[in-house]
Amino acid sequence: MTVSRVVVLAALVALTVVFIYPFVWLVSASFKPQGEVFDNRLIPETFTVENYLSVWHEAPMLLWLGNTVLVTVLAAVTVTFSSALVAWGFAYFRFPGRGMLFGVVLATMMLPGAVTMVPTFLIWNTLGQVDTLTPLWAGNMFGSAFYIFLLRQFFLSLPRDVFEAAKLDGAGNWTMFRRIALPLTRPALIVTLIFEFQAAWTDLMRPLIYLRDSEKFTIPRGLKAVLDQFGFGGNWHWEIVVTASVITTVPMIILFFLGQRHFTEGIATTGVKG
Incomplete structure (x- = not known):
């Protein structure tokens, strides 16, 4: 083993330790x-599972988890499908102004979230959806500029001859999208699902803005309430805070573990053709 390889492996091990610590x-x-809690021992001197029993009594974690799963699944599925549909249109169809329109879509990524936060709130408030879960996911039905760009690049890498042959066999645009384009871009779709699943699962800003009733809290909003009550609220029960954090972090680790093969494949093959 060469010295350079040893140095690279040592650096990778060091970075791994830094990230997982x-x-x-x-x-x-x-x-x-x-x-x-703060004695910095990685192996507890006094081992107890009481925290995992107490956290379910101190906070409605199961209810918050259910709300989060519902919002996350709806957000991930809707944004993946809507973004794929728009991306397919930009990748396959040739029409005047296509490049300019796509540039406008990408330009929306430059807008800070704070710019659209108030107008978006006013829209949902007019629709009577404040203090409901709807604003946390329904906006994804209109797609996302980032995911549209990601999926468009993947659609562009597909051989156009496949779709021309399907048209000769009588397939319509919807059939080509559903039965050819989507199956061939499964890795990119899974990447989009994972990205949005993680984004919706950890989103705190929108629940802080729209949710009032604690029974409608998602996990991030619930953790904020737990932190306020047990961390900074005078009780100083940080063992409850860290235990709740572990419970909410583990599902994301499992998701990335299950989807890592598709995640790696999607990242590696996206953008082959510009």
Whole structure:
């Protein structure tokens, strides 16, 4: 083994330790009693599972998890389908002004979220959807500029001859999109699903803006309430806070573990043809 290879491997190991240490510390702290949470031992001196029993009594975690799963699935599915539909239109059809229109779509990515936050709130408030879960996902039915760009690049890499042959066999545009384009772009679709699943699962801003009733809280909004009550609210039960954080982080780790093959394939093959 060459010296350069040893250096690269050592650097990778060091970076891996840096990245996983916070989560390892979080898991370790969740098994510690109140007085030992911040003792910086990765192996708890006093091991207890009482925190995992207490957190379900102190906060409606199961209800929050259910709300989050509902919002996350709806957000991921709707934005993936709508973005794929728009991306397919930009990739396959040839029409005047296509490049300019696509540039306008990409330009919306330059708008800070704070710019559209108030107008968007006013729209949902007029529709009577404040303090409901609808604003947390329904906007995704109109697609996302980033995902449209991502999927368009993947659609452009598909051989156009395949679609021309399908047209000769009598296939319509919708049939080609549903039965040819979508199956061939499955890795990119899974990447989009994973990206949006993670974004919706960890989204705190929109629940803070739209949700009032604690029974409608998602996990990030619920964690904020737990932090306010047990972290900064005078109780100082940080073992409850870190335990709730572990419970909400584990599903994301499982998701990335299950989808890592498709995730890697999608990233590696997206944008082959501009």
